Amino acid sequence: xxxxxxxxxxxxxxxxxxxxxxxxxxxxxxxxxxxxxxxxxxxxxxxxxxxxxxxxxxxxxxxxxxxxxxxxxxxxxxxxxxxxxxxxxxxxxxxxxxxxxxxxxxxxxxxxxxxxxxxxxxxxxxxxxx
Numbered sequence: 001x002x003x004x005x006x007x008x009x010x011x012x013x014x015x016x017x018x019x020x021x022x023x024x025x026x027x028x029x030x031x032x033x034x035x036x037x038x039x040x041x042x043x044x045x046x047x048x049x050x051x052x053x054x055x056x057x058x059x060x061x062x063x064x065x066x067x068x069x070x071x072x073x074x075x076x077x078x079x080x081x082x083x084x085x086x087x088x089x090x091x092x093x094x095x096x097x098x099x100x101x102x103x104x105x106x107x108x109x110x111x112x113x114x115x116x117x118x119x120x121x122x123x124x125x126x127x128x129x130x
Contacts, residue, residue, distance in 0.1 A: 031094065031105020038090075039083055039113045050075045077121045080114035 050072050075082075087110045094102040 027101025031102035035109025
């Protein structure tokens with residue numbers, strides 16, 4: 001050691017293990033799978049719940065159910081925005097846990113779902129389904 005130089009020995013607690021090179025990529029896939037899985041589960045839950053509640057509400061209002069189809073279409077067309085109600089808390093939870101890959105996966109899943117719903121709405125509106 002030369003004069004004027006300090007010796008610095010690393011403390012074993014300061015040594016951090018090297019990060020896995022594919023950890024972020026794996027986390028993106030986990031976030032994508034989580035986001036798409038939740039979107040599919042909510043979609044199929046709405047598939048059965050919305051027509052049921054629309055029919056009950058129509059009968060209670062004294063109607064014959066003539067506007068039930070429009071109500072169901074309206075709910076499904078807003079599904080792209082409805083997913084924000086549960087995606088934003090999931091993104092903030094991943095942010096709090098410092099998981100940037102999972103955040104990216106959740107955002108990609110939300111974007112894919114939004115685009116699929118928008119495309120289906122465009123097709124249904126174009127053919128005059130509603």
